[in-house]
Amino acid sequence: MKRIAFLIPALLAAPLTAQQAFTLPNGMQVRLFEDHSLPLVQGELRLALPPAREDGEAWLRPFGFRLLAEGGSGSRTAAAFAQAADALGLDLRLARGPLQATWTFAARSQDQEAALGLLADRVTRPVFDPLALEPARLQAWSDLTNADALARARLRFARSLEALPLPAERDLASVDPARLAAWHRRLFRPDRATLVLWGDLDLAQARQLAVLSFGAWPAATSPETPLKPAAPDSGPFLAALPGEAPVVSIGLVADGVDAPQRRFLWGWMDAQLQAAGLQPSREEDDGAVSLRVSGPLGTAAETLHARLAGALDALPKALTAESFAAWKAQAAQKAALAGLHPGQRIHAASAPTEAPADLDAAKAVLTRWCAETNRRLFASGDPGALQGLQASAAATPNR
CATH class of the missing domain: 3.30.830.10 (Metalloenzyme, LuxS/M16 peptidase-like)
Structure with a gap:
């Protein structure tokens, strides 16, 4: 059928x-x-x-x-x-x-x-x-x-x-x-x-x-016993590709940042990063955000990484009282339009969005989300382009 x-x-x-x-x-x-x-x-x-x-x-x-x-x-x-x-x-x-x-x-x-x-x-x-x-x-x-x-x-x-x-x-x-x-x-x-x-x-x-x-799905009968987790690999993740132009991505780990507020701020972040000429993306609703930039052959990947890191560092400062108020109004309008679509209503019911209480709270969310400890680095390209990142990785222990 x-x-x-x-x-x-x-x-x-x-x-x-x-x-x-x-x-x-x-x-x-x-x-x-x-x-x-x-x-x-x-x-x-x-x-x-x-x-x-x-x-x-x-x-x-x-x-x-x-x-x-x-x-x-x-x-x-x-x-x-x-x-x-x-x-x-x-x-x-x-x-x-x-x-x-x-x-x-x-x-x-x-x-x-x-x-x-x-x-x-x-x-x-x-x-x-x-x-x-x-x-x-x-x-x-x-x-x-x-x-x-x-x-x-x-x-x-x-x-x-x-x-x-x-x-x-x-x-x-x-x-x-x-x-x-x-x-x-x-x-x-x-x-x-x-x-x-x-x-x-x-x-x-x-x-x-x-x-x-x-109804027959058994309820949890006792508090879950935590199992000691292994430490995840924090990178950097480098792929040497002889003769290839460099591509660098920074991903932001979503864990530890309020999910409804992340969903609210993502649209504003997306617009800011696109305006900076970057390529932001997000995996599903609660997935990690990543941004990507590439350069011509001969460009140092370290230079591209600095550009991405600078864009993330600038986000909390770029959010002003005026831009926060404008984004809240725009988000409310989008939510009203999305409410006309059944699929979006289902989506919103199970993945709610919540605006931070005020500008300071929004800046605090952005600061936590974009913190250095939440960043993961991926880069590919000619081995010569990756040398600076490899040297930095060797000098800095995994987080």
Whole structure:
């Protein structure tokens, strides 16, 4: 059966509805935007993740989420799960950031119970197949030891922005289905989950669906026992590419900075950095920000790094009372327009944005976010262009 995404543009004309909310006995939060204009239900499930610095098995996340997304669920094998989803025209998508994982979906009204059941199976009852484990283990180790210097440096840079330690070969070798199941029980808890639904169902139906699909998800019975985390690699991450022009990126670790306020300030930061001729980007809602600049062959990467660092240093000073007030007004206008789009309303319900209380508070957020200790450096290019950065790295111990 064809996917049903073609229906979603028609939702732009949907009447607005007030948010309705309730909490299941196991602690899972549910939010509903009721709209019966089309026979369609869509939504997302967000799972809050603890900061990597508080999780001794944070290095398992890329590996575990990969197996979870590709494996079976409930009583179904991976192939049977895919077949059941295809029969419904259901496309479950997973996006993972440093502080949350998000599954999005859309289903016809008549299939909403089956669709929510599949989502619940995927999230709460995964099957970690021993036959799939070894290929995934080999691929994970191959990614970490990639002979391609650029690919290896990029992977390590990306992991550092999530504050994820790199596993040793013995770590990957120790992973088995029992350990993955224990990891899943510890990390996947209903009190960390928020289900947001929009579409052709009322509050009573939403409550019944949530209870049927997620009511059996066991609540956390005792406080989580912290595991001592390994120290993440803080770089710098350099890839020597003979004859190539230099490219330099600085990434900002998101951990430790209030997420709703980061979301509010990101648009202003983006405009400032683009005006400076840089190439800023952000991974998902709670992902790390990075900015990039390149130069012609012969340019020292150290010079490009200084340009990026200077732009970050200047951000708190660039935020004035006038620009802060103007951005608050602009952000409010954007939020009002986004409220006309159902997908954006779902998004805003589970990823709220909050303006700092005043200018001083906003500057404090920017200062924490852009602090030197939050920065990670990636550079590629001709070995001669990287010499200055290599010398600085050798003289400065890892943070």
